[in-house]
Amino acid sequence: MKRIATALLNYFFKGLIVVVPIGAAAFLIFWAVSSVDSALNLSDVLWTDSHGKPMHIPGLGILNVLLVIMIAGILVTNVITDPIKRWFKRWLNRLPFFNFLYSSIKDLTEAFVGDEKKFNEAVIVEVNEFGLKKIGFLVQKDLAKLNLPGEVAVYFPYSYSFAGQVIIISADKVKPINRNAADMMKFVISGGVSGLD
Numbered sequence: 001m002k003r004i005a006t007a008l009l010n011y012f013f014k015g016l017i018v019v020v021p022i023g024a025a026a027f028l029i030f031w032a033v034s035s036v037d038s039a040l041n042l043s044d045v046l047w048t049d050s051h052g053k054p055m056h057i058p059g060l061g062i063l064n065v066l067l068v069i070m071i072a073g074i075l076v077t078n079v080i081t082d083p084i085k086r087w088f089k090r091w092l093n094r095l096p097f098f099n100f101l102y103s104s105i106k107d108l109t110e111a112f113v114g115d116e117k118k119f120n121e122a123v124i125v126e127v128n129e130f131g132l133k134k135i136g137f138l139v140q141k142d143l144a145k146l147n148l149p150g151e152v153a154v155y156f157p158y159s160y161s162f163a164g165q166v167i168i169i170s171a172d173k174v175k176p177i178n179r180n181a182a183d184m185m186k187f188v189i190s191g192g193v194s195g196l197d
Contacts, residue, residue, distance in 0.1 A: 037058065037062050038061060039061060040062075040065055041057070041061035042061075042064065043055060043056055119155065119185060121137060121176065122136075122137055122176070122185075123174045123175060123177060124136075124174075124175050124177055125154055125169060125173055126173050127169075127173075134156055135156075135177070135184060135188050136156040136157075136167075137155045137181065137184075137185070138152060140152060140153035146168075148168060150170060150172075152168070152171045153166055153167070154166065154167055154169060154174060157188050157189055158189075159189060159190065160189065
């Protein structure tokens with residue numbers, strides 16, 4: 001009987017290892033999609049059924065987001081010229097708090113999906129005299145503008161988080177890692193348990 005209970009418990013924990021990550025990932029995706037859809041779904045306001053009740057069309061909010069993103073991409077690529085972009089930047093500079101948020105989010109977005117991706121060079125950094133090393137991403141190779149010649153900026157993401165910290169360190173303490181940057185980001189964010197397959 002004890003052997004059966006041990007086997008059942010073992011099966012339960014192995015099943016837990018499979019089901020929890022899949023369930024948590026599916027739940028987070030469902031939550032994000034449904035939150036965006038309900039926040040931006042205009043069908044409740046625009047249409048009513050034959051009884052005069054608001055008619056909800058699932059997925060219309062997500063379709064609105066995709067449509068706005070596509071239109072913005074078309075406009076920025078084909079219509080908006082450099083003078084308009086400069087005017088927009090001048091206008092943003094008059095709104096300091098909004099400008100700070102906008103530029104920070106824009107820089108972070110461009111770091112992952114822009115033409116000049118920032119997190120594409122994984123490095124290992126020796127951080128103390130005992131040989132402690134941290135994995136990070138080289139984000140600035142030349143800090144002469146900050147009066148720091150020979151120094152570089154390295155971003156260290158935190159495990160199980162999208163937060164991180166930037167440190168300035170001597171370039172000779174930084175060594176490149178000959179691995180894919182996406183794998184190294186996965187390795188760090190997962191707390192070192194995945195990404196090295």
